[in-house]
Amino acid sequence: MVSIEEALKIISEQQVELKSEFRQLHDCLGYSLSKDIIAPFDMPAFDNSAMDGYALCGIFSEYDIVGEVAAGDMSEIKLKDGEAVRIFTGAKVPENTTAVMMQERTSVEGSKLFLELEPKVAQYIRKKGGEFEKGQVVLERGYSITPAGIGLMGSLGFNKIEVFKNPLVNLITTGNELVEPGKPKREGQIYESNSYALETACAQFGFKCENKKQIKDDFEAIKAGSKESIENADVLILSGGISVGDYDFVKQALEENGVEEQFYKVFQKPGKPLYFGRKGNKFIFALPGNPASSLSCFYIYVLPFLQKFSGSKKIGLPKYSFPVKHDFENRGDRPAFLKARIINSEVEILDGQSSSMIQSMAVGNALAFVDAETSVKKKEKIECYLIS
């Protein structure tokens, strides 16, 4: 049995072989950059107008309108003192522009422009290189790509992005009692739900499960199924059958497949029987079958590993401290990740903390950490991992 800190350290210290690939710009959300993104030109690339209005030369109260520049135009106009051009947002400002005046503050009579107020030098001009300059690193290697990052890379003209390959994930659920949702079940059976929660938890962070298998509590079947997944995937996630019961075959099956245990059992609640193993450059997490245990172990242990394996610098769930809404006592002898809800900057520890209960996790948005045999007083701050 290891502590939470030891388990996380063992996971974070695994040497993983990162590979890179080019992906289309629209298809790299959830991937991480394998190279810095360097601006190929200044941003903006030319001085341009921030408003629909008039580009002015010199500071006067009236001007002669000498032309028009729309967004996308290649303006050849060189303004002289007292001249103005009609201009639109994003259009290149002509040479010698002193300022832009928004059209709401102007009036026009024939070709004469009158201003309601005096312009300030450089107002409403977005200067060339004002955001960043050519050659500047705008996104660093290891940056986990977001929609804004995609927008930025598109604005720099990149249509293919070099990213780290995401690990190939396989998922195996084990249990004789499990029935696929949508099918009839008889007394003693339950619906298989962990694979859905785990697959979508992967997807929440941009990781795809390429293959899902459901296997009975049969040693040979689990051994054969996990052998195949270890061959085909980078990371195998199993759920169930990892405790000490007569039908818990996962650990032994993994051992017989040549998987080397990195740790087994973590001193925590939920998720005590968590197993982590490795075979070469393949990694195996066997999560306890209880629904809240398996998902909580995914968030705390599997997610940081998948992120590391994808070359991301962003590791683990966002973690913040919040004051508790009410007194709380963890009477258990294990440190606990508690299903919790953060509202109005306060954290409420929810009812339904049993490892088999997932409704509290579904309506919650965080896992709150409270050490073993510890009381926390109302307003005392505790660490919370945000799950949504």
Ligand SMILES: Nc1nc2c(c(=O)[nH]1)N[C@H]1C(S)=C(S)[C@@H](COP(=O)(O)OP(=O)(O)OC[C@H]3O[C@@H](n4cnc5c(N)ncnc54)[C@H](O)[C@@H]3O)O[C@H]1N2
């Ligand atoms: N004698 C002991 N018994 C148990 C211990 C222990 O230390 N000594 N630990 C308990 C703890 S803590 C946990 S957590 C569970 C974990 O057991 P397993 O990983 O072997 O999981 P299973 O027995 O297969 O299932 C546990 C529970 O979860 C349900 N389940 C399993 N798979 C799914 C699924 N895919 N979808 C929905 N629900 C699932 C299953 O029906 C069981 O109710 O062991 C304790 N026992």
Ligand code: MOO
């Ligand atoms: O450690 Mo288990 O996940 O409490 O039921």
